[in-house]
Amino acid sequence: MTNGPPDPEAIPFNPLDPGFARSPQSSYARLHDPQSPQSAALAGSPLITRYEDALWALRHPEVFSSEMDVEMALGTERPMIPQQIDPPRQTQFRKILDPLFSRKRMQAIEPAIRSHATRLIDAFAGSGRCEFNRAFAIPYPCIIFLQLMGLPPEDLDLFLELKDGIIRPPTPAGDMEAAVEHRAKTGKRIYAYFEDAIDERRGEPRDDIISHLLGAQIDGKPLTRNEMLDICYLFLLGGLDTVTATIGCNVLYLAENPTQRRRLVENPELIPVAVEELLRWETPVTGVPRVVKRDVRLGEREFSKGSLVMILLGAANVDEGEFAPAEQVDLERGRNRHLAFGGGPHRCLGSHFARIELRIAMEELLRRIPDYEVAPGESPRVSPGIREVIYLPLVWDAS
Numbered sequence: 001m002t003n004g005p006p007d008p009e010a011i012p013f014n015p016l017d018p019g020f021a022r023s024p025q026s027s028y029a030r031l032h033d034p035q036s037p038q039s040a041a042l043a044g045s046p047l048i049t050r051y052e053d054a055l056w057a058l059r060h061p062e063v064f065s066s067e068m069d070v071e072m073a074l075g076t077e078r079p080m081i082p083q084q085i086d087p088p089r090q091t092q093f094r095k096i097l098d099p100l101f102s103r104k105r106m107q108a109i110e111p112a113i114r115s116h117a118t119r120l121i122d123a124f125a126g127s128g129r130c131e132f133n134r135a136f137a138i139p140y141p142c143i144i145f146l147q148l149m150g151l152p153p154e155d156l157d158l159f160l161e162l163k164d165g166i167i168r169p170p171t172p173a174g175d176m177e178a179a180v181e182h183r184a185k186t187g188k189r190i191y192a193y194f195e196d197a198i199d200e201r202r203g204e205p206r207d208d209i210i211s212h213l214l215g216a217q218i219d220g221k222p223l224t225r226n227e228m229l230d231i232c233y234l235f236l237l238g239g240l241d242t243v244t245a246t247i248g249c250n251v252l253y254l255a256e257n258p259t260q261r262r263r264l265v266e267n268p269e270l271i272p273v274a275v276e277e278l279l280r281w282e283t284p285v286t287g288v289p290r291v292v293k294r295d296v297r298l299g300e301r302e303f304s305k306g307s308l309v310m311i312l313l314g315a316a317n318v319d320e321g322e323f324a325p326a327e328q329v330d331l332e333r334g335r336n337r338h339l340a341f342g343g344g345p346h347r348c349l350g351s352h353f354a355r356i357e358l359r360i361a362m363e364e365l366l367r368r369i370p371d372y373e374v375a376p377g378e379s380p381r382v383s384p385g386i387r388e389v390i391y392l393p394l395v396w397d398a399s
Contacts (some may be wrong), residue, residue, distance in 0.1 A: 021384040024286065028315040029327060045289075045308045046301070049315035050355055051322040051339070053299050057290060057311050058343035061086040064290035066346055068308065073180065073188025075166050080234035081227060087345050094345070096216040097231070100148075103352040110356055113144055117364045125368050128398035129375065133248055133390055136365075141243035141357050149235065150208025151197065162190050163240045168383055187233075194232040198225065209235070241386055242285060243354050246340075247361050248389030249282035249382075250275075253329070254366075255374050255394060263331060265370040268363060274331040274356045280338035281329050283314040284387040288342060313339045372396040 020027055031049040046148055048054050057064040067079065067086050080087055082093040099105070120140055126131040138160065143153050151159070162172075165186030171178035205211040213228045223231075254261040264270055292307045303309060317338050320324040339350035348354070374380060375393040383390050 004120070016274055018382065018384065021382040021387050022380075024130065024314055025318055025327065026389070028312070028318045031312070031315050032321075033320055046303060047287075047296070047315070048309055048311045049319075050299060051316040051319035053301075054311050054313065054316035054339060055337075055343055056298065057309075058288075058339070058346065061090075061290075061345060063293055063296050064309065064311070065293050066090075066290060068289065070290040072238075073183070075185075075190070076230075077187065077191070078226060078230055080237075081230040082349070083234050083238075083346065088257050090345060093227075093231070094349070096218065097349055100212060101350045101353050103350055104354050105116075106352045109144075110360070113357060114364065115359050116140065117360050118368075121364055121368050124262060129207035129393070129395045131246075132251055132392040132394050133388070136361075137244045137247045137251070137389070137392070140247065140349060140361060142240050144233075144357070145239040145243075145325050146208055148166045149232075149239070150201070150206050150210050158193075159236060159240055162186055162193070163237055166190075166237060167386060181359070190233055190236060191229055194229050195225075198228055216258075238348075238350065241388065242348075243350075243357050244359060245284035245386050245388035246279065246282065246354065248392055249387055250278045250358065250362065251365065251394075252374070252380055252382075252389050252392055253278060253282065255372055255392075257329070258371075258373070260329065260331060261370075264362070265366050268332055268366070270363075271362050271366075272359055273333065273336075275355060276336045276338065277329060277331055277333050277361065279340035279358075280317045280323065280333075280336060281339045282387070283317050283338075285311040285340070285342075286314040286385070286387060288346075313342065369396050 031047070065086050066084050068084070071296050074080070082090045082097065117140055120136050124135050124236045130136070132245055139156070142156055142160070146153050146156065149377070151359070162264055166183050169179045169182040171182050194210075196399070198214070201208075201211045201214055205214065209391070210228075210232065213223055213231060216223055254264070287310045290309050290311060292303045292305055293307060294305050296303050317323070317340065320326045322337065323333075341351040341354070372394045373396070378393040380393070381391040383387070
């Protein structure tokens with residue numbers, strides 16, 4: 001089977017459609033239907049949707065590579081490190097970056113994370129309502145991450161503007177030329193900001209990630225200035241977006257499924273398992289692109305060298321072959337090898353950090369506000385791409 005463009009009527013979803021972003025699981029499930037075309041594609045790029053195929057592709061970067069011509073697409077002048085480079089060079093960078101987000105180091109800052117969460121909830125718990133994205137989902141992970149980076153919390157609005165300028169550029173829908181231009185301008189601003197931050201740390205090192213980069217070495221040589229910039233660029237996008245998106249998706253799910261929420265309120269020991277199951281079900285990072293390095297057959301499909309493919313993590317996470325029953329959200333699911341953090345050598349660098357933040361957020365929110373719902377007459381809004389709940393009005397009885 002070749003990877004030519006499919007019949008448009010056969011494509012079961014449009015990831016840029018707000019309806020898909022709001023509830024993509026049924027569209028994903030259709031990709032696994034035996035009656036659906038196995039050559040489903042998006043804008044001519046083949047989709048890898050089945051769990052085992054996705055896992056194999058993620059584990060074999062020599063075949064499905066992260067090194068692709070994405071300069072300018074995300075406003076970058078060079079590949080982001082370590083996301084857009086492959087082993088063995090990528091492995092060298094992971095060795096100096098992984099310790100920054102190790103499970104042990106993240107557990108050490110857990111009290112600070114919990115204290116931060118409770119302060120944010122204190123600010124709105126007594127009012128009986130909030131717009132959750134702005135009140136909690138954005139500031140909760142972002143402020144903690146900025147502290148790790150050594151960046152001033154008072155610059156959060158600037159960082160969010162820069163991040164959204166890359167991930168969600170404020171340009172007309174479908175105007176790719178305008179989006180690329182906006183991203184390029186935003187990218188220059190990101191590089192300029194971190195140029196100044198690096199210069200500042202050279203004169204005054206601190207206990208933060210940027211200072212760590214200045215002292216790091218690969219093969220006995222310090223990182224170049226561009227390498228540090230390319231790491232910081234990635235950290236700004238990843239550190240300020242994905243946990244926010246995940247928290248919002250999880251809280252919206254529990255708002256609309258009160259029976260499931262009540263189970264967690266009454267059995268808080270289930271929360272760590274529930275975090276994993278909601279990562280599987282919601283999968284805010286819907287997919288990752290790869291370029292095929294050599295002709296390869298994967299399952300029933302053939303992929304040609306040079307093809308750009310999309311590994312659809314969200315679809316893989318509702319594959320009955322791995323997660324039966326896949327369309328049932330089981331908050332006590334045992335074996336859960338979800339791909340919400342990706343897989344293989346490019347697996348999310350901050351997964352330990354994210355898990356702790358997600359668990360604490362759910363524990364503290366359900367302890368303080370056990371019964372909440374979407375405000376009557378309101379409709380939450382979910383952005384496509386990385387599925388952030390950009391508008392989530394919640395109400396509860398604060399008496």
